[in-house]
Amino acid sequence: MARIVVIGSGMGAMASAARLAVAGHRVAVYERAATYGGALGRFERDGFVFDTGPGLLHLPAVYRDLFVKTGKEPLERCVALTPVDPASRHLFDDGTDVSLPNASRAQVVSALDAALGVGAGERWGDFLNRARDAWDRTRRPLLEEPLRPDWQVLGRDPYPSVRRRRVLRRDQWAATVGEIGAWELADPRLAALLESYALAYGLDPRSAPAAAAVLPYMEQTFGSWYVRGGMRELARALYERCLARKVEFAFGAEVVAVTEKDGRAAGVELSDGTVVEADSVVFGADPRALAGMTSGRQAWAPGDVEPGPVPPGRFTVFLALRGGRPDGTVHRTVVHSPDAGAEASAAFRGEHSGRPTITVLRPDDPVTRPDDAHEAVTLTATVAAHGPVDWTDEALVARYADGMAAAALPAVPDLRERLLWREVRTPADTAAATGAAGGAVPPPALAGAEGRHLHTANTTRLPGLLLAGGWAHPGGGLAHAGMSGALVAGLVVEGDGFRGSQ
Structure with a gap:
C-alpha cells in the first residue's frame, strides 16, 4: 500500500484520488481553498443557487464509469442526472431562431432545415459524419490512453475535410474551424453555430484545427445532461465517494513545494512548514506553477x-x-454575436468584445430558486483572461455586465422588469477562487495543428510526480478531467507500462 498525496481537489484530482484509494493506496488531498470542487463552485444568496463553473455535463459515461469502479452505488443513485431537451436554442443576429433536439441526429437535421432552409440540415449532418470519423480516429489515443512519447503523430488533423479548388487550381484541405464553416457549411449561421462550440470551449475558431469538429459531435451524439441542484452536486457526490473510500482531505492547506529524494518525488511541504512524505504525488493544477515547487525546474522534459x-x-x-x-x-439558449470574428479576436488578443456570444442558462430546477414565483438565470461569455484585461476595473465590469444583459434580451425579453439583483463573476474572481493564472479555463486537447492543442503529459520528468485535471492530458472540460483521473490512477497502479482502459 503506497502513500499518495494529491495537490488540489478539482474533479480530475478527486477522480484520481477515488480510483487510487479503491486500488488499496492511502490517499491524502491537500487543497489551498476552503472547499472541494475546483471550478465546480456554487454561489448562493436569498434562496437562489448558481453554478460558478460548467452548467452542463457532456459524455456522462466518464462519471458513470468512475462511480461504478469506485463503489457499489452508480452515479444515478448519487445525483439526479437528467437529459436537457432541447439541448440548446440558438438565436442569430438576423432573427433566425432554432432549437436543436438532444442526442437525435435526424431531429437536428429537420430542425435546421425548417429554420435555415432546405439543405442546411443535410450539410450539418454531412459535417457530423466527418466529425464522427475524426472522433473514431482519435478517441482512444487522445482520450483513453496516456500521451504517447511520439505524440507528434497526433499533430496531423484527423478531420477528413472536403477538397476545395482555388483559382490557381490547387487542391487545399480545410485546416481550421473557421475554414470548415466558410467552405463546407456555406451558410453563415451554420458557420456561427460551429464556431460557437469552439469558442465556448476556449478555442479560437480562426486557428483551432478542424479536429475541433469532435466537440459538437460529442455533444450532439452523447447528449447534454443537467444535475438537479446544479453541477456542484456532481462535485459533492465525488467528494463523498472519496470520503467513503477513506481519502483524507485537508482544506486551507497550501502546498508550496514537492520534496524529492533519490531523484523522485517524495512528498510535499505545506506553507506552515509541515512536510508530508509520499510515494507518489499527483498535481491537480496548472503545471506551470510547478517550476516554483520543484527546485525551479520544469515538470516536462525537452521534446x-x-x-x-x-x-x-x-x-x-x-x-x-x-x-x-x-x-x-x-434550458440553454445561445445568443450569437453579430461579429464572431471580432469576438474571437478580442478574447485571444487580450481585449474585451463589444458584443460577445451569450449563453443563457434557465434550469427548470426548484433547488435553484426560493420558490416558484422566482427564477435563477445565468449568463456566460468567453472573454480574455485577467491581466491583458483588468477585470478588477469596476466600471469596466459593470459596463460589460450591462452589455451582456442587453444582449440576452432576445432570450429573456422581460429581464429588466423582473430583475431583483445581479452578481458578477469575472476571470479575476476565478483566479482568486481557483488559483488558475488569469482565471483562464483550459480547453480540451485536440489532434492536428502540429500538436499545438495537446496538453502536457500526465507523467513528468520527475519520477513519482504526475499531473491530473484540465491542465494536463487530455485537457479541460468535466469529461476530460475525469478521464485524466483515470489515466493518472492507471499510471500509479500499473506504472509506465499502463496503456489505458480496455
Whole structure:
C-alpha cells in the first residue's frame, strides 16, 4: 500500500484520488481553498443557487464509469442526472431562431432545415459524419490512453475535410474551424453555430484545427445532461465517494513545494512548514506553477508537449428574477454575436468584445430558486483572461455586465422588469477562487495543428510526480478531467507500462 498525496481537489484530482484509494493506496488531498470542487463552485444568496463553473455535463459515461469502479452505488443513485431537451436554442443576429433536439441526429437535421432552409440540415449532418470519423480516429489515443512519447503523430488533423479548388487550381484541405464553416457549411449561421462550440470551449475558431469538429459531435451524439441542484452536486457526490473510500482531505492547506529524494518525488511541504512524505504525488493544477515547487525546474522534459499560451476565461452574470419560469422555456439558449470574428479576436488578443456570444442558462430546477414565483438565470461569455484585461476595473465590469444583459434580451425579453439583483463573476474572481493564472479555463486537447492543442503529459520528468485535471492530458472540460483521473490512477497502479482502459 503506497502513500499518495494529491495537490488540489478539482474533479480530475478527486477522480484520481477515488480510483487510487479503491486500488488499496492511502490517499491524502491537500487543497489551498476552503472547499472541494475546483471550478465546480456554487454561489448562493436569498434562496437562489448558481453554478460558478460548467452548467452542463457532456459524455456522462466518464462519471458513470468512475462511480461504478469506485463503489457499489452508480452515479444515478448519487445525483439526479437528467437529459436537457432541447439541448440548446440558438438565436442569430438576423432573427433566425432554432432549437436543436438532444442526442437525435435526424431531429437536428429537420430542425435546421425548417429554420435555415432546405439543405442546411443535410450539410450539418454531412459535417457530423466527418466529425464522427475524426472522433473514431482519435478517441482512444487522445482520450483513453496516456500521451504517447511520439505524440507528434497526433499533430496531423484527423478531420477528413472536403477538397476545395482555388483559382490557381490547387487542391487545399480545410485546416481550421473557421475554414470548415466558410467552405463546407456555406451558410453563415451554420458557420456561427460551429464556431460557437469552439469558442465556448476556449478555442479560437480562426486557428483551432478542424479536429475541433469532435466537440459538437460529442455533444450532439452523447447528449447534454443537467444535475438537479446544479453541477456542484456532481462535485459533492465525488467528494463523498472519496470520503467513503477513506481519502483524507485537508482544506486551507497550501502546498508550496514537492520534496524529492533519490531523484523522485517524495512528498510535499505545506506553507506552515509541515512536510508530508509520499510515494507518489499527483498535481491537480496548472503545471506551470510547478517550476516554483520543484527546485525551479520544469515538470516536462525537452521534446515533451509544453503548456501553451494562457487561454481565455469566463465572464458570468447571475440574475435573480421575480416571477416564475415560463412554461416551455429552453434550458440553454445561445445568443450569437453579430461579429464572431471580432469576438474571437478580442478574447485571444487580450481585449474585451463589444458584443460577445451569450449563453443563457434557465434550469427548470426548484433547488435553484426560493420558490416558484422566482427564477435563477445565468449568463456566460468567453472573454480574455485577467491581466491583458483588468477585470478588477469596476466600471469596466459593470459596463460589460450591462452589455451582456442587453444582449440576452432576445432570450429573456422581460429581464429588466423582473430583475431583483445581479452578481458578477469575472476571470479575476476565478483566479482568486481557483488559483488558475488569469482565471483562464483550459480547453480540451485536440489532434492536428502540429500538436499545438495537446496538453502536457500526465507523467513528468520527475519520477513519482504526475499531473491530473484540465491542465494536463487530455485537457479541460468535466469529461476530460475525469478521464485524466483515470489515466493518472492507471499510471500509479500499473506504472509506465499502463496503456489505458480496455
